[in-house]
Amino acid sequence: MPEPGRTTRRTVLTTAAGGGLGIAVGGASGAAAAPPQRPGRELRALLREIDPDRVEATVRKLASFGTRHTLSSQDGTRRGIGAARDWIHGELSAYARASGGRMTVELQSYVQEPGDRIPEPTRITNVVATLRGSVDPDRVHVVSGHYDSRASDPMDAESDAPGADDDASGVAVVMELARVMARRRPAATLVFAAVAGEEQGLYGAGHMAEVFQRDGADVRAMFTNDIVGSPTADDGTRDPRTIRLFAEGVPTAETDEEAGVRRAVGGENDSPSRQLARYVTEVAQNRETGMRVRVVYRRDRYLRGGDHIPFLEQGYPAARFTEPAEDYAHQHQDVRVENGKQYGDLPEFCDFDFIARVARVNGATLWSLAQAPGAPSGAEIVATGLTNSTELVWQRPEKGMRPARYEVVWRETTAAEWTHVRDVGDVDRYTVDLSKDNLFFGVRAVGENGYRSPVSFPVPRR
Known part of the structure; x- marks a missing residue:
């Protein structure tokens, strides 16, 4: 025995x-x-509050600003990135008023000097809502989407670029989660961020990750939702119950104690980001979300990149949600009609029930992370x-x-x-x-x- x-x-x-x-x-x-972790009563109630109609309203409102290009007008009230920024800030601030002071909203701004796709000094502003944890507030979990958009030419700040799928859909996920969680008391801190500058080079997320690093924040997880608007591929096939989650293996950054960068270690298939991906499948792949999480063992897709990458470069665990197969005819295409077919990243090509299910996957994950103890240190x-x-x-x-x-x-x-x-x-x-x-x-x-x-x-x- x-x-x-x-x-x-x-x-x-x-x-x-x-x-x-x-x-x-x-x-x-x-x-x-090893059994999956079943959602409790409070989490089930939270997930039921996620509303496809509100998701649709958010996507359509963001698309209505015409273009949200990072180089577009910052002072307009109806068109341009500034108008979108102010609307997002107003909505998140309204949600925060229901939190009893637990949620705060800020405009996190800085001036980006000229660089790749930034021809002149440009103000980039992230809209960040922080729901402070009631028990373990120093432990932080971040969810983001980028609210900037682009046309075919990444330097074209004038043409219409409604950006419904890329990435009003991801911002809608973030805002809907902020709305339903503002009235609740997570044990650890949750951050809901709509970031800018993604299409020009991941600038907004890069700044946010640097701020967290500078402040010594204990960021335990970061998820970006980028292109989560449709389950339809370019050949017309649909997979409405699957969301991809990209998670890198060997950590991006090397250990550098003198640089003061946080580091987490892992094997070739056991990086902190891979453990995070396994956690998502365990807590969010169930009948409450109605979704299957397809983990892809890559940092991101070929020739593409998302806002999780700057967090990986700072040594934080991070991963990217994106739809099961992309329809490139409706991404980064100028709004037009050719041969009777409509092109452009328009709300008409989004599936709002699908986006709501993606929000439930994110919600189940974030709430479970916030209510659980932190992963053991020094293992x-x-x-x-x-x-x-x-x-x-x-x-x-x-x-x-x-x-x-x-x-x-x-x-x-x-x-x-x-x-x-x-x-x-x-x-x-x-x-x-x-x-x-x-x-x-x-x-x-x-x-x-x-x-x-x-x-x-x-x-x-x-």
């Missing part, structure tokens, strides 16, 4: 339900297949001697939400998802009698409310 608190070494590969390979641990008392796998067992150590948090207990998870090195979990109690080290040479291990925190953190991937202690 195995000792209490330890699993046996013998492992047997078995065919799991659904045809994949799972791990059966012989005599492993307490070891089980290590002890590798100071030759042994067929696996000893894991981690640190309890010194402040903020204290976990009720911890779970150790593992999977085959060829498996994409964590397959097994063991509740190990309120401890900061644990030994599994399975070989660290054969499996990947991780540890996550569980709150009194049952919400689980993302997994921390241990680094070797030698």
